[in-house]
Structure formats: structure tokens, C-alpha cells
Amino acid sequence: MRNQQLLNTFQTIFSTTETPRIFFAPGRINLIGEHTDYNGGHVFPASISYGTYALVQKRNDQKLRFYSQNFSHTGIIECNLAELDYLQRDGWANFPKGMIKFMQERGYNIATGMDILYYGVIPNGAGLSSSASIEMLTGVVLEGLYNLTIDRVDMILLGQKVENDYIGVNSGIMDQFAIGKGKKDHALLLNCETLEYTYTPLELKIHQIIIMNTNKQRTLSSSKYNERRAQCEHALANLQTELPIKSLGDLTVEQFEQWKHLIKDKTHQKRAKHAVYENVRTIEALQKLNDGKLADFGKLMNESHASLQNDYEVTGLELDTLVSAAQQQSGVIGARMTGAGFGGCAIAIVEKEHVDRFKIIVNDYYTKIVGYPATFYLATIGDGAKEITEEWRV
Numbered sequence: 001m002r003n004q005q006l007l008n009t010f011q012t013i014f015s016t017t018e019t020p021r022i023f024f025a026p027g028r029i030n031l032i033g034e035h036t037d038y039n040g041g042h043v044f045p046a047s048i049s050y051g052t053y054a055l056v057q058k059r060n061d062q063k064l065r066f067y068s069q070n071f072s073h074t075g076i077i078e079c080n081l082a083e084l085d086y087l088q089r090d091g092w093a094n095f096p097k098g099m100i101k102f103m104q105e106r107g108y109n110i111a112t113g114m115d116i117l118y119y120g121v122i123p124n125g126a127g128l129s130s131s132a133s134i135e136m137l138t139g140v141v142l143e144g145l146y147n148l149t150i151d152r153v154d155m156i157l158l159g160q161k162v163e164n165d166y167i168g169v170n171s172g173i174m175d176q177f178a179i180g181k182g183k184k185d186h187a188l189l190l191n192c193e194t195l196e197y198t199y200t201p202l203e204l205k206i207h208q209i210i211i212m213n214t215n216k217q218r219t220l221s222s223s224k225y226n227e228r229r230a231q232c233e234h235a236l237a238n239l240q241t242e243l244p245i246k247s248l249g250d251l252t253v254e255q256f257e258q259w260k261h262l263i264k265d266k267t268h269q270k271r272a273k274h275a276v277y278e279n280v281r282t283i284e285a286l287q288k289l290n291d292g293k294l295a296d297f298g299k300l301m302n303e304s305h306a307s308l309q310n311d312y313e314v315t316g317l318e319l320d321t322l323v324s325a326a327q328q329q330s331g332v333i334g335a336r337m338t339g340a341g342f343g344g345c346a347i348a349i350v351e352k353e354h355v356d357r358f359k360i361i362v363n364d365y366y367t368k369i370v371g372y373p374a375t376f377y378l379a380t381i382g383d384g385a386k387e388i389t390e391e392w393r394v
């Protein structure tokens with residue numbers, strides 16, 4: 001889809017001759033630190049150049065009209081600034097509706113409605129955070145259109161609140177943070193307990209990050225995501241009977257091993273083990289990257305996947321097949337699932353000269369085992385959510 005086509009669609013759908021303003025929010029990958037965010041640990045994500053675009057124009061009345069190029073069959077979804085409750089029948093439009101509602105409730109003055117067209121180039125349900133992308137996109141649209149001064153972390157927290165309190169997924173802060181604060185060619189280490197963060201340049205030189213989509217659809221709300229979170233909370237409550245900790249992210253590996261017997265349920269113990277070890281691994285991984293030890297970084301990625309497979313149990317045949325095939329190819333530094341799991345995407349760091357062969361071999365193997373092909377994308381790390389004022393091309 002070309003931008004001229006998108007402009008034409010906007011003008012046709014909303015019967016206007018005006019030129020809309022254009023905003024963009026990326027998707028994200030997570031390099032390491034999975035299912036650690038809601039456990040008070042660290043994550044290490046990066047925003048990617050695939051994302052969601054919005055073409056938007058202010059209205060003079062109170063109407064909000066939403067249209068998605070990706071769900072064109074549902075046509076325009078319309079509501080009013082005073083009626084922003086969640087409605088099942090509004091489907092995808094609940095994400096922007098929730099964001100507008102919570103921004104209003106937070107005291108931001110959104111005086112008039114708008115016509116807005118969304119176009120996403122991140123596959124839906126692939127674990128690259130298409131939903132957080134729409135939330136943060138709506139945040140920057142409102143900020144730009146209504147001249148609001150919004151602290152970015154506040155916007156990020158409102159995005160998470162939409163997931164938690166409006167959509168009903170008990171997700172952590174990673175996705176909105178990565179998308180709201182992303183920086184071109186950098187990954188971001190975030191302490192999810194304090195929200196302190198640092199950027200690290202991702203200079204991979206002869207290597208390339210490949211995103212591998214299992215093409216197994218998943219939706220977070222119907223998955224076991226909330227269950228995993230509850231299991232970690234139980235484990236934490238058990239540990240707190242003896243230890244003065246706020247989250248699993250407070251524990252070292254040694255402390256966990258010393259006190260894990262307090263966690264009564266064996267399954268909960270495995271979940272907590274992952275959370276603690278993964279958090280420690282994430283900090284170590286950053287160190288390796290800073291020291292230029294990419295091979296060691298890759299090893300930690302592989303360990304992360306094994307832990308998500310065996311202790312957290314959020315992988316499944318598709319992700320495991322893809323990742324183990326990837327890990328065995330020449331020129332591969334490391335590979336792991338990324339995001340919530342239960343299908344969705346994995347990532348691999350691969351030597352550029354091996355990429356073409358890598359894709360063919362991994363895909364052949366995957367198709368043989370799973371019965372349908374995977375899809376591969378080259379990941380480039382782009383900026384976080386913002387208005388696009390320069391020349392743009394979808």
C-alpha cells in the first residue's frame with residue numbers, strides 16, 4: 001500500500017478534500033527478559049520499523065470516526081466523545097477508544113472529535129505488539145492534534161491501563177514502554193520496578209536480527225498469560241512469608257535456590273525460577289553486549305528460550321521447532337521466542353551472509369514438522385511513536 005493510496009482512501013472514506021496529519025507507532029521485539037516485566041524485573045526490547053500509521057483530521061463536533069485499512073470489512077466505527085465504554089461489537093476500535101477515554105479521565109482536554117484511519121504493517125496477533133502500537137499511536141495523535149503536553153511515561157502507563165482495565169489483559173509495561181520510548185538503532189534496558197531505563201546501541205555490524213513468525217495466531221486475552229501472572233503472584237506470596245521482597249525481580253539466583261522450598265506448588269516454583277533466572281540473565285546479557293561479546297549474548301538468548309520452554313511453558317511446538325532449527329544453522333549467534341509466547345514470533349541473530357540460506361533451511365524444516373510455512377522479516381530498529389512530518393512511505 002502506497003501513501004498516496006492511503007491518502008485517497010482517507011479522503012474517500014471520510015468524504016473530505018483536506019490533507020490529514022500523519023502519525024506512526026512502531027511494533028517491538030524483545031531481545032531478552034521475557035515475562036519479567038510484571039515480576040518487577042528487567043526487559044531489553046527495541047522498537048522496530050514495522051508499525052502502525054494513522055491519518056487523522058480534527059472534527060468540529062463530538063464525533064469520533066475510526067476506520068482501519070486492515071479491517072476494512074467492518075467499515076467506519078463511530079462513537080462520541082461522551083460514549084467511550086468498551087463494546088464487544090467495536091472490535092479493534094476498542095484500543096483507541098480506551099486510550100481516548102483514559103486520557104480524558106486523566107484530565108487531558110480533548111474538546112472535539114476526529115476522523116482517523118489506521119493502517120498497520122505489523123502482523124496482528126504475532127507477538128510484535130500490534131495492540132500496544134495502536135494505543136501509543138492514539139496517544140501521540142491526541143497529543144499532536146489537541147496540543148497537549150503529556151509526559152511520555154504517563155502516556156505509556158495509560159496505554160498499559162487500557163490493556164489491563166479496558167481490554168482485560170493483565171500485561172506488564174514492556175510493550176508500551178518500548179514503543180513509547182524506542183530509539184533508532186538502540187535497544188532499551190528497562191527496570192520494570194522503578195521504570196529507570198538506559199539505551200544501548202545495537203551495532204550488530206556483520207549480523208542481522210531476523211524476526212521469524214510461526215504464523216500461529218494467538219490472542220493474549222484468550223491465552224494462558226493471565227494464569228502465568230497469577231502463578232507468579234502466588235509464588236511471591238509464599239516467598240514473602242519469610243523474605244522482605246517486593247517482587248521476584250528482587251531475588252538473586254542464590255537467594256532463590258536457598259528459599260524456593262517456601263513455594264508450595266511445584267508448578268509455581270518453576271514459574272518463579274524462570275522469572276528470577278531470566279531477570280539475572282537479562283542484566284548479564286546487557287553486559288555482554290556492552291563488552292562486544294555477541295556470542296555470549298546469543299548463548300543467553302538460547303538459555304532464555306529453554307527456560308521459557310521448560311519452566312515457564314509458554315512456547316509450544318511451533319516456536320520450539322522454529323527456534324531449535326534456527327539455533328542449529330551456521331552463522332547463528334542465538335535464537336529465542338519473543339513476546340508473550342503461545343505462538344507468535346521468535347528472533348534470531350544471524351550473520352548477514354548466511355541469512356538467505358538460513359531462511360530456506362529453517363522454513364523447509366518448519367513446514368515439514370508444522371504443516372505450514374513460517375514468515376521471515378529483517379528487523380530494523382526505528383524510533384518510538386511520533387508524528388511524521390518529513391517525506392514518508394509506508
Ligand code: GLA
Pocket residue numbers: 033034035036037038171172173174175339340341
Ligand atoms: C506481552 C506483554 C508484556 C510482557 C510480554 C512477555 O508482550 O504485553 O507486558 O509481559 O508479553 O515478556
